Amino acid sequence: MGKQTADRWGGWQRWSATTLWIGLLVATAVGLLIAGWETAPAPRFLVGVGGGLLAVSVVIGRPISRAPDQPVTLATTVTLSRGAALAVFAGFLPVGLPSGRFVWFPAALFALAAGLDAIDGRIARRMDAVSELGGRLDTEMDGLTVLFGTVFVVTADLVPAVFLLVGVARYLFVAGIWLRKRRGLPVEPLPPSQLRRLLGGLAMGAIWLALLPVPGATASRLVALAVFVPFVLNFSRDWLAVSGRR
Numbered sequence: 078m079g080k081q082t083a084d085r086w087g088g089w090q091r092w093s094a095t096t097l098w099i100g101l102l103v104a105t106a107v108g109l110l111i112a113g114w115e116t117a118p119a120p121r122f123l124v125g126v127g128g129g130l131l132a133v134s135v136v137i138g139r140p141i142s143r144a145p146d147q148p149v150t151l152a153t154t155v156t157l158s159r160g161a162a163l164a165v166f167a168g169f170l171p172v173g174l175p176s177g178r179f180v181w182f183p184a185a186l187f188a189l190a191a192g193l194d195a196i197d198g199r200i201a202r203r204m205d206a207v208s209e210l211g212g213r214l215d216t217e218m219d220g221l222t223v224l225f226g227t228v229f230v231v232t233a234d235l236v237p238a239v240f241l242l243v244g245v246a247r248y249l250f251v252a253g254i255w256l257r258k259r260r261g262l263p264v265e266p267l268p269p270s271q272l273r274r275l276l277g278g279l280a281m282g283a284i285w286l287a288l289l290p291v292p293g294a295t296a297s298r299l300v301a302l303a304v305f306v307p308f309v310l311n312f313s314r315d316w317l318a319v320s321g322r323r
Contacts (some may be wrong), residue, residue, distance in 0.1 A: 091247070095149070095157060096134045102161035103130055107168070129167025129225070133160035136221055140213040147210040152201035155193055156211060159218045161226055162190040170225070173233050176286075183229065184288035190222050206271040219277060220247045221257040226284035235287040235294055238300035243280050243305055246312045254319060265321045267272045273315070276308045 095099035107126055137160065149211075166186040169175065175182060197215060201207045227244030230236045257264050283304045 091149075092134075092138050095137060095141055099133060099161050099164070100130060102158065103164045103270055106161065106165045110165070110179075110182075113308060119172050122168040125171045126164055126168035129164035129170075132167070132225075133164050135216040137214060140210055140217060144234075147208050150201065150206040150208065150211065151204065152197045152206055153208070153211045155197040155200060156214045156218055158288070159190045159193045159197075159222065162186050162193070163218070163221055166229075167225055170229055170232070170233065180285065180290055183283060187226055187229075187281075187285055187288055190218070191226075192283065194219060194222075194281075206276075223277065223280055223284070224248070226281065226288075230284055230287040230297070230301070235297055236283070237298060237305075240282060240283075240301045240305050244310050248316065250312060250316060253316065257320065263321055265319050267315060270315075273313060274302070274319060276311055279304045280308055 103126060107123070137157065163186075166183060169183045169186075174180065187299055194215065197211070199210055199269075206255075224244040224247075227236075227241050231241045254264055283297070283301045286300055287294075
């Protein structure tokens with residue numbers, strides 16, 4: 078077996094093991110949730126969880142399979158745990174906001190997925206375990222967190238429909254770069270920016286606010302629009318940079 082084949086096999090094994098581990102976390106969380114549910118959960122909830130787990134598995138596949146020799150550190154484990162929270166959160170996408178005691182649950186799950194973003198990086202720096210794998214997984218989890226969150230709040234009519242652009246902006250950006258490379262057009266490096274990360278955090282905050290039962294849809298819509306404008310403008314500026322137009 079050649080080294081390239083061995084690396085692919087090792088990457089596939091790691092991806093399978095990681096997906097299984099996340100699946101076990103999701104199954105445990107869903108089991109606890111069902112045990113406390115006042116009535117049996119709708120089948121659509123379980124379908125949503127399954128779809129969420131599939132999406133998480135897909136987005137982590139490329140980073141993990143391409144770095145079979147990089148260790149999975151404690152910080153990376155925390156990052157992957159965000160995927161489990163997102164998969165359970167996805168169960169509410171087809172059913173909407175729950176009622177009764179679980180009305181706060183989507184907001185709590187989203188807060189967990191978004192809040193762990195601040196912890197995994199701190200752990201990596203504290204333990205001197207910053208890695209390329211951890212950085213790429215963190216980026217994928219950030220993108221998926223914003224995507225799931227925006228889809229939820231838009232379909233639940235908690236924010237204006239235009240806010241969906243915040244969720245799909247990263248994927249449109251990546252698709253645009255891929256198309257430029259396919260066409261043989263130049264792609265410039267993305268310049269570093271603290272504003273980019275700040276706006277990402279504000280987007281997550283706006284989504285979380287919309288998911289909360291309070292302060293209500295009016296405030297959530299205003300905040301979402303206030304975040305939407307600079308977020309889209311910044312992505313437009315980044316696109317001009319990578320396409321060599323500024």
